[in-house]
Amino acid sequence: MGVVGCGLMGSGIAEVCARAGYATVIREVNSDLLARGLERVRASLDTAVSRGKLPEAEREAALGRIKGTTSLADFGDCELVIEAATENVEVKTRTFVELDQVCAPHAILASNTSSIPIVRMASATHRADRVLGMHFMNPVPVMPLIEYVRALTTSDETLEVARRFGETLGKRIIVSKDRAGFIVNFLLIPYLCEAVRMLEQGFATREDIDVGMMLGTSYPMGPLTLLDFVGLDTTLFIADILFDEFKDPRFAAPTLLRQMVIANYLGRKTGRGFYNYERGEKPPSR
Numbered sequence: 001m002g003v004v005g006c007g008l009m010g011s012g013i014a015e016v017c018a019r020a021g022y023a024t025v026i027r028e029v030n031s032d033l034l035a036r037g038l039e040r041v042r043a044s045l046d047t048a049v050s051r052g053k054l055p056e057a058e059r060e061a062a063l064g065r066i067k068g069t070t071s072l073a074d075f076g077d078c079e080l081v082i083e084a085a086t087e088n089v090e091v092k093t094r095t096f097v098e099l100d101q102v103c104a105p106h107a108i109l110a111s112n113t114s115s116i117p118i119v120r121m122a123s124a125t126h127r128a129d130r131v132l133g134m135h136f137m138n139p140v141p142v143m144p145l146i147e148y149v150r151a152l153t154t155s156d157e158t159l160e161v162a163r164r165f166g167e168t169l170g171k172r173i174i175v176s177k178d179r180a181g182f183i184v185n186f187l188l189i190p191y192l193c194e195a196v197r198m199l200e201q202g203f204a205t206r207e208d209i210d211v212g213m214m215l216g217t218s219y220p221m222g223p224l225t226l227l228d229f230v231g232l233d234t235t236l237f238i239a240d241i242l243f244d245e246f247k248d249p250r251f252a253a254p255t256l257l258r259q260m261v262i263a264n265y266l267g268r269k270t271g272r273g274f275y276n277y278e279r280g281e282k283p284p285s286r
Contacts, residue, residue, distance in 0.1 A: 002027070002078040004095055006037025006068070009112055010084035012140025015041045018062040019054070019141075020169050025078060027069045034068045041066065044141055072098050079104070080165060082134055083121075084112040087237055092116065093124045100125035108158055110134040114185055115238040117245075118151040118178045128153035132162055135182060136171075138230070146171045151178040180245040181238070189239050190250040193257070195223035199274070200256040206274050211284045224274040225283035228267035236261050 003014045006028040014026040018041075028034035045062060048054035067074070072095075075081050081099055085091050092111060099109055108130045111121055122131035133149025146166045150159055159175070166173045176182040181189065195209055204212070210222020227235055236258060242251035260266075260273070267273030275281045 001025070002075040002081040003084055004072070004075075004081065004099070005084035005086075005112075006034055006040075007084065007086075008040070009136060009138060009140060011037045011040040012044070012138070013082055013084055013112065013136055014066055015044055015062065015141055016169050016171075018065040019045075019058065021065070023065050023067075025067050025069055025074050027072060027074065029070065031070060034070060038066070038068050048141070073102050075099060076102050076104070078107060080108045080110065080162075082110045082112055084136075087113060087115065087234065089116050089120055093121055096121040096124050096131070100127060106130075108132070108162060110162065112136055114234075115181050115241045117180055118149050119153065122151045122153050129155040130158050132158055133176075133178070133182070134162065134166070135184070137184075144170070144172050146173055147182055147184055148173055148175045149178050149182050150175060154178075181242050185238055186242070189235070189242055192223050192227055192235055193239060193251070193254055196227070196254040196257045199224065200254050207284050214284070214286060220286075222284065228273035228275055228277075228283070230267070231269055232257060232266045232273055233261050 001017055001022050002025040003010050004027050006026050010026060014024050017024045026037065028037055042063065045054065045059045049056055049059050081103060083092060083095050085095055092113060096109060103109065105127065109125065109127065111118060111133050112135055113133060114135055118131060118133040122128040125131060131151060132154045135147040135149065137143035137145050148159065148162060163173050174183060198204055198209055199206055206224050210225050213219045213222045236253050239251050239253040264270055265272045268277060271278040275283050
């Protein structure tokens with residue numbers, strides 16, 4: 001199988017596939033990004049070993065199943081390719097056009113998109129019946145869910161083959177129709193946006209918003225902590241896609257969220273979001 005993109009999501013997908021016994025080809029656009037992604041896989045496997053969740057022999061076996069590349073042509077022998085490129089419809093569509101040309105006619109192509117309708121990518125190929133969404137949750141090695149998205153064109157056989165594959169990864173499968181946001185983000189984005197609006201309006205402190213949802217509704221982390229974890233830029237991008245699709249004010253990004261993205265306060269990955277990690281601030285926990 002193959003994975004396009006060796007960022008946070010792509011490296012995680014490659015890891016779980018290799019751990020499940022699949023020979024896995026993972027591609028990045030240049031050697032530097034590829035090296036970083038492969039190191040991310042190794043670090044994650046090392047953590048699993050140190051925590052007693054993975055024998056050392058299995059770590060080495062998994063690493064041996066992963067091949068890095070900077071060329072999409074190396075996906076020619078793959079029976080399933082999962083695209084985990086940046087959340088941009090033009091980039092993803094162009095990737096599917098190229099995959100359609102290099103992959104065998106029977107190969108299944110999937111997208112890890114969290115919000116873009118699958119039919120846009122499927123319609124760019126000559127195998128629309130063998131295209132679907134496979135939205136993994138972050139962090140991929142830990143989260144037990146994959147959200148499958150069935151496009152109007154996806155065949156029963158493709159969905160069934162993909163379902164069996166996902167189950168071999170030890171994941172639980174849910175299936176959504178092909179609508180922007182699918183199940184998870186269609187429900188999650190309004191929740192996150194409302195939390196930002198509450199803070200923006202001075203309705204409550206960031207800590208009280210987070211603690212309220214953790215202890216009042218048993219969420220593992222509060223919404224502002226979650227935003228920092230996911231990335232404010234990622235959340236804004238998804239919110240804009242949903243608002244453009246539905247024109248529903250629930251999905252309208254708060255001004256504060258947009259301004260923080262402009263200021264590069266993106267959350268944990270930049271050291272500052274709703275909490276300032278560079279200064280040692282820690283979000284509330286249980």
